[in-house]
Amino acid sequence: MNILLLALIGALLLLDKYAFGEFGLSQPVIAGTIIGSLCGDVATGIFIGALFQMVFLANLPIGKDVPPDAQAAGIAGAGSYFILKETNQSEPNLMVVVLVGILISVLGSLLDTMVRRVNEKLFYQFLRDNRKLYACHFTGLFFSFLRGMILFLPTFLFVNLLKAPPILQTDYNKEFLLIVIVSLGIANGIYLYLKRESFYFLILGVLCTLVFFVL
Amino acid sequence: MHIGIFRLIRLFLASLFLQSSWSFHSLQSLGFLVTVMGGIDRKKRKFLLQNGRFFFNTHPYMAGFIIGAVLRGIEQENDFESLKKHIMVSQSAFASFGDTFFWHTIRPGLSIMAVLIGLKCGVLGPLLFLVIYNLIHLFFRFYGFIAGYERGWDVVFVLKEKRFLVIQQIFEALGALVTGLLPLILIKNMNALFIIPLSGIFLVFLWKKVAPILILTFVFILVIINLILL
Numbered sequence: 001m002n003i004l005l006l007a008l009i010g011a012l013l014l015l016d017k018y019a020f021g022e023f024g025l026s027q028p029v030i031a032g033t034i035i036g037s038l039c040g041d042v043a044t045g046i047f048i049g050a051l052f053q054m055v056f057l058a059n060l061p062i063g064k065d066v067p068p069d070a071q072a073a074g075i076a077g078a079g080s081y082f083i084l085k086e087t088n089q090s091e092p093n094l095m096v097v098v099l100v101g102i103l104i105s106v107l108g109s110l111l112d113t114m115v116r117r118v119n120e121k122l123f124y125q126f127l128r129d130n131r132k133l134y135a136c137h138f139t140g141l142f143f144s145f146l147r148g149m150i151l152f153l154p155t156f157l158f159v160n161l162l163k164a165p166p167i168l169q170t171d172y173n174k175e176f177l178l179i180v181i182v183s184l185g186i187a188n189g190i191y192l193y194l195k196r197e198s199f200y201f202l203i204l205g206v207l208c209t210l211v212f213f214v215l
Numbered sequence: 216m217h218i219g220i221f222r223l224i225r226l227f228l229a230s231l232f233l234q235s236s237w238s239f240h241s242l243q244s245l246g247f248l249v250t251v252m253g254g255i256d257r258k259k260r261k262f263l264l265q266n267g268r269f270f271f272n273t274h275p276y277m278a279g280f281i282i283g284a285v286l287r288g289i290e291q292e293n294d295f296e297s298l299k300k301h302i303m304v305s306q307s308a309f310a311s312f313g314d315t316f317f318w319h320t321i322r323p324g325l326s327i328m329a330v331l332i333g334l335k336c337g338v339l340g341p342l343l344f345l346v347i348y349n350l351i352h353l354f355f356r357f358y359g360f361i362a363g364y365e366r367g368w369d370v371v372f373v374l375k376e377k378r379f380l381v382i383q384q385i386f387e388a389l390g391a392l393v394t395g396l397l398p399l400i401l402i403k404n405m406n407a408l409f410i411i412p413l414s415g416i417f418l419v420f421l422w423k424k425v426a427p428i429l430i431l432t433f434v435f436i437l438v439i440i441n442l443i444l445l
Binding site: 018019020021022023024025027029030033037042043046047049050051053054055056057058067068070073094095098099101102105106116117118119120122123126127130133134136137138139140141144173175176177178179180181182183184185186187188189190191192193196197198199200201202203204205206207208209212213 | 231232234235236237238239240241244245246248249252264265268275276319322323326327329330331333334337338340341344345348349352384387388389390391392393394395396397398399400401402403406407409410413414415416417418420421422426427428430431432434435437438439441442
């Protein structure tokens with residue numbers, strides 16, 4: 001898929017984080033599915049999305065807090081995987097995906113903070129001239145879109161230049177990451193539900209799983 | 216008092232952009248003004264622009280409740296200072312409810328479900344997430360405007376309605392249940408036992424409030440170790 005188009009889709013998906021709608025499209029598992037289906041491999045898209053979803057699950061946006069950018073990490077991770085796959089004509093190493101995710105979640109959070117600071121200037125602009133309400137407000141939307149493009153376009157261009165060595169036993173690598181995803185999910189679940197009445201349902205789920213494994 | 220279907224749609228569309236110009240200082244103020252402007256007649260817009268300069272921040276899905284009540288207040292020509300006081304009080308209550316209801320309960324529960332079904336059955340998991348999540352989210356967006364407009368500032372008592380508590384409990388139970396079922400996506404072999412120590416380590420990280428970025432770095436190190444050991 002065209003890199004510019006992929007960056008554009010990524011930037012549009014990232015708007016859903018808070019600038020427009022918040023329909024959940026930017027959640028890593030959803031964004032991964034969308035990018036995967038556009039690139040012709042939904043299963044891997046879901047897999048990469050699931051990894052980032054689980055890492056950032058308990059990382060909740062409260063008030064003015066700007067947590068690491070899980071949404072950007074998921075989009076960049078899935079996009080990078082498919083770009084690597086296309087340029088190298090082989091199954092890429094998932095290690096690169098994790099590394100891109102780490103870098104983009106930090107960079108995304110920094111850019112997010114920058115955009116919010118720039119938006120302050122828009123507010124003061126409005127205070128000086130209240131006829132500019134709509135212009136100031138929707139310029140903020142444009143800045144959020146720009147943030148996505150600044151994040152994804154250079155990342156995808158850089159990833160496109162990488163010549164990743166062919167990876168051995170990709171299936172084993174995937175199986176290992178699957179164990180990591182499940183472990184992260186369980187840890188997050190226990191962390192979120194331990195002090196609530198619903199913890200009994202978690203035990204019920206574990207018992208069902210045990211029955212399945214034993215049978 | 217009824218809000219009217221066209222006005223409701225206008226308000227809904229404007230509320231989708233509530234956080235477009237979110238900043239640390241003004242928070243959702245501009246988004247709030249843009250949304251309210253979509254619900255009042257032209258004569259009152261100028262008045263609002265001159266008097267509506269204050270800070271607004273609440274949960275984005277719950278903003279409709281407050282905006283609906285503000286519209287009613289403006290139409291009844293309430294004193295703007297009293298409107299401001301009501302907004303200040305109710306925005307924290309709705310923010311707190313929205314954070315617990317959506318960010319702490321519905322989204323994590325549905326996310327774990329989407330991962331479980333997605334990794335097992337493909338696109339069905341993410342699709343279910345989108346459908347269920349947006350049914351609830353859009354209900355709150357629309358219902359918020361209607362309830363706020365009809366009830367005025369009494370709308371804050373909506374938060375005590377039992378049905379929302381029941382929905383919250385259902386999603387907590389769902390999240391907990393699918394967490395327990397997560398190992399079902401693993402292949403039945405000895406490697407699956409690794410989830411026990413790994414879950415323990417990740418749980419310690421979460422309890423110690425380790426930054427997610429460090430958890431992701433830890434995952435990266437694990438992948439490297441895994442590659443070396445191959």
